[in-house]
Amino acid sequence: MESCYCIEPQWPADELLMKYQYISDFFIALAYFSIPLELIYFVKKSAVFPYKWVLVQFGAFIVLCGATHLISLWTFTMHTRTVAVVMTTSKVLTAVVSCATALMLVHIIPDLLSVKTRELFLKNKAAELDREMGLIRTQEETGRHVRMLTHEIRSTLDRHTILRTTLVELGRTLALEECALWMPTRTGLELQLSYTLRQQNPVGYTVPIHLPVINQVFSSSRAVKISPNCPVARLRPAGKYMPGEVVAVRVPLLHLSNFQINAWPELSTKRYALMVLMLPSDSARQWHVHELELVEVVADQVAVALSHAAILEESTRARDLLMEQNVALDLARREAETAIRARNDFLAVMNHEMRTPMHAIIALSSLLQETELTPEQRLMVETILKSSNLLATLINDVLDLSRLEDGSLQLELGTFNLYAVFREVFNLIKPIASVKKLNVSLNLAPDLPEYAIGDEKRLMQTILNVVGNALKFSKEGSISVTAFVAKSESLRDPRAPEFFPVPSDNHFYLRVQVKDSGSGISPQDIPKLFTKFAQTQSTATRNSGGSGLGLAICKRFVNLMEGHIWIESEGLGKGCTAIFIVKLGIPERLNGPRLPFIPEVSTSHGPTAFPGLKVLVMDENGVSRMVTKGLLVHLGCDVTMVSSSDECLHVVSHEHKVVLVDVCVPGINGYEIAIRIHEKFTKRYERPLIVALTGNTDKVTKEKCMRVGMDGVILKPVSLDKMRSVLSDLLEQ
């Protein structure tokens, strides 16, 4: 037993110690085996552990240590060589692994430490990002506030609301202590405190506009920090506290008159208001950049909103003004209409009322003239008659003139004999001329057409008036009346540049010149001649009476006939020439308005006026057919009767001189017949004359008849005289 190196227990009494060592080893082994298990367990749980193989190494190291301690349990008692060998193996392995682990840890621990630094670094970064996020959020909120502010400002067009809202919202967004708006006064030399946030009724502080601090603010479009002590910022009563920072910004006010389409206003003509914002006085707040930007943006928006409000105010005012004017105009128009109506009524009544006694006077005086009278009585009666004739003429003139002025007078067009008109005028004035011992001559040009279309009565009235004036104002000498067709060169008169005569095929211009050798007219009186009621003041004219209306009426008539009238005179005592040109129509067979409703002038024909005249009568109505036939037979015609349009077209031949067609029968179209007859007979001398019988006298029927080529229209029921005159007129053509 000397070769065994195991230590024999020397002290059997130290069995206790041995027992404790035994137990401790056992527990150590247990612990050493359970630690890796725990490690494995927890590492499995955590997904992110980059050093697994380190763990394995560690685990191996611990297991082996445990194994060593476990095996050493057997060495406390007598043990075999195997146990010793195992013990040695395990110790060797343990040594190897632990050295390897130790070496490896040298590599790993710096890495692990650096992980820690990185973690710290990331934490710092996260904190920083948080801070920045906070900042961005603040900015975004500010942006939202701006948008909301803008929306509030632009949602109203009332200027006060805009400004009020601006201040309130700004105050809220930026948590201001005070916010004020200074507007320039009318004179532009001062700024007046107009709106404040906290003080309800701002006192009318004014501050001169040319302070350096104000100029500084106005010259820049940015918000400018100003000193709390400057006059515009002294809005609060001075307190113990340190006043907060104050910022001022300009608000451009666009003046309406600055709006020009092509030229936008220059900066120098702009007016500005001043907005002053004060931070709370006892906070240590400073103006941040984003807050300043907010203020600038708001100021711009306010400017735009204010200009819109101004435009709206202006246009509302203009519209109200226009409405008022409209109402006034309407009222004036209605009053004018009432006045015209009243005048017309008055005239109509007065006309009748005035004419009736007038006629009585004239009639009775003429009757009186026929009776036995003493010379003085006769003189008196003649004077009465003359005066009442004058008065009657005056009444007629006045009525005519007022009707002419209204435009309610219309010419009564008809075909008439032009030569006859002149002859009649001549015959009327010949006696008066011979009494005054004046020579009157009438020259009618040979190319003057015999018949013309126009208003015969009014033309005669005009000629009579002009010639009558010539007579009135001439005491001696001669009067010559010339009439001819005016050619285009002579139509234009330099004195009437607005008169543009247009010659055409259906019309001609009649020019009448009345030259007298009377008292003449001075050149300055000539324009007054045609104004009504105006008379020249020369003594010669005052005795000749007259209302002064005659020429005015003539001028109106001539104008209605699309013509022109004027007077030439070389001066007082040198006589004068009255010239007028009127437009008259040329009567043609087919063109121009024929005379459908010929007045009932009974010609001096006998009962058999038209012997053997072949007439075709088309009428559906048996009774009226018979009556028409009876009429025509009485006049000596040879009548053929048909009762339908087909029959009519069948029977009609060039032997029939006249075809009478009833056009007011529904169904049978008399107009058709006219067209067909035109088609059937192309040569004019072969075609019979077509006359329509109708019960309608309106213009539409007349025009329709003209359009289809009828030669005349007769109104039913037809009288003998009417038939006779129509037929004779037709056949004369």
Place this chain on the structure above:
Amino acid sequence: MDIANQLQRQFMDYSTSLHREGFVDDQFTQLQKLQDENSPDFVVEVASLFFEDCEKLINNMARALEQQQGVDFKQVDASVHQLKGSSSSIGAMRVKNVCIAFRSFCEAQNREGCLRCLQQVTHEYSLLKNKLQTLFRLEKQILAAGGSIPIVE
């Protein structure tokens, strides 16, 4: 001659009364003027034609207006138009005036109004027929007595 004069005076009074009461108007006078040696019975012929026409038209209108299933107003209107034409040709003033009113009822398609007018027309027509027949009888009597029919202006 006395009888003739008496008859003539009677004729003239009667004629004047016809005019005054509006049974006939100037057109009738025109017709009378047309009567001469060549056509001695002109007025009687026209009058008989008128009466025939009238009766025919009145019957047409009565039949058309009695239709229960929708009255053909166009047809009635055409008849009234004819009647109006005839009556104005002969100078039957009252008949013509009723025709004018009748036409407006036709245009308004008023059956009640049309029936009333038809009644009126019939009434006027029979009155006129009686009066004219009396007038013509007087004329015949005058001619038989050897007188001539006076012209009433």
